[in-house]
Amino acid sequence: MIKKMSVSEIYVHNNEVRKQHSEQTALTQKNIDKIRRIALKKILYPEYKEAYEFVDNLFPEIKVKNVVVHKVMAKDLEKMGFRGVEGFYDPVTKIVVISGVHKSMYRGDPFYKVEAKVDKDEVIVHELCHYCYVAMGHRSISSEMREEFAYGYSIGYLRQKGYSDEYIIKYNFLPYLMSIFNEKATKKIFAQNGITIPQYHAYSNYKKKECNRMYRKKIFILSKEMAMKRGHELISLYSAKLEEGGYKESENNNEYGRYGMLDL
Numbered sequence: 263m264i265k266k267m268s269v270s271e272i273y274v275h276n277n278e279v280r281k282q283h284s285e286q287t288a289l290t291q292k293n294i295d296k297i298r299r300i301a302l303k304k305i306l307y308p309e310y311k312e313a314y315e316f317v318d319n320l321f322p323e324i325k326v327k328n329v330v331v332h333k334v335m336a337k338d339l340e341k342m343g344f345r346g347v348e349g350f351y352d353p354v355t356k357i358v359v360i361s362g363v364h365k366s367m368y369r370g371d372p373f374y375k376v377e378a379k380v381d382k383d384e385v386i387v388h389e390l391c392h393y394c395y396v397a398m399g400h401r402s403i404s405s406e407m408r409e410e411f412a413y414g415y416s417i418g419y420l421r422q423k424g425y426s427d428e429y430i431i432k433y434n435f436l437p438y439l440m441s442i443f444n445e446k447a448t449k450k451i452f453a454q455n456g457i458t459i460p461q462y463h464a465y466s467n468y469k470k471k472e473c474n475r476m477y478r479k480k481i482f483i484l485s486k487e488m489a490m491k492r493g494h495e496l497i498s499l500y501s502a503k504l505e506e507g508g509y510k511e512s513e514n515n516n517e518y519g520r521y522g523m524l525d526l
């Protein structure tokens with residue numbers, strides 16, 4: 263999934279809501295039927311030729327040029343619970359969806375603005391990478407691993423478009439990475455100030471709000487720092503993979519070797 267806005271802004275501490283968000287890729291059959299019915303258009307190769315060809319070169323055995331991308335109006339996706347989402351891939355039904363034009367959503371303090379700048383072709387590359395990941399037999403339940411794969415392999419395409427690594431991190435990776443590191447940063451800042459998570463949860467709503475207000479800036483700055491660092495790590499990790507000529511079957515083994523326990 264690729265989102266326009268970081269969720270970190272909105273859900274600083276609400277684990278429940280964050281969980282719901284991450285599980286929204288589980289589509290109901292009803293929604294899938296609806297997406298097929300109401301799609302503004304169905305995109306097929308050779309439209310977005312460069313995007314399809316980039317992914318096809320990386321994973322030639324998947325035949326990604328046969329994949330149809332459904333373009334759906336942003337407001338219709340929002341009704342299905344995909345607010346601010348630029349695109350997603352549903353591994354069960356194998357449907358690839360991208361959103362039509364979004365209205366700018368951010369109304370808050372510009373200091374906290376973390377907005378992706380992603381063109382449709384870039385969203386298509388990202389979602390097609392997800393498609394390939396599943397088609398190659400990966401079954402990771404870790405959304406972090408799935409996302410890193412899609413963001414990571416996209417860098418070759420983004421560089422091809424002339425973007426610098428800094429630009430890629432800031433406008434393509436950061437909204438996603440911020441949402442990942444927000445929780446870690448929150449825990450760290452709270453701990454530094456003598457607040458444990460159970461203590462926080464026991465606070466009254468008023469006290470929670472006070473606490474959020476008090477530490478918001480520190481948490482934001484720290485999660486941005488952590489996200490930038492991870493962004494640079496992803497750039498070097500995937501640059502090396504791309505230099506080696508893209509995906510290698512051995513990655514599969516490494517992945518299960520390294521993360522197998524997490525997949526249980």
Ligand SMILES: [Zn+2]
Pocket residue numbers: 263264388392408409412
């Ligand atoms: Zn994704």
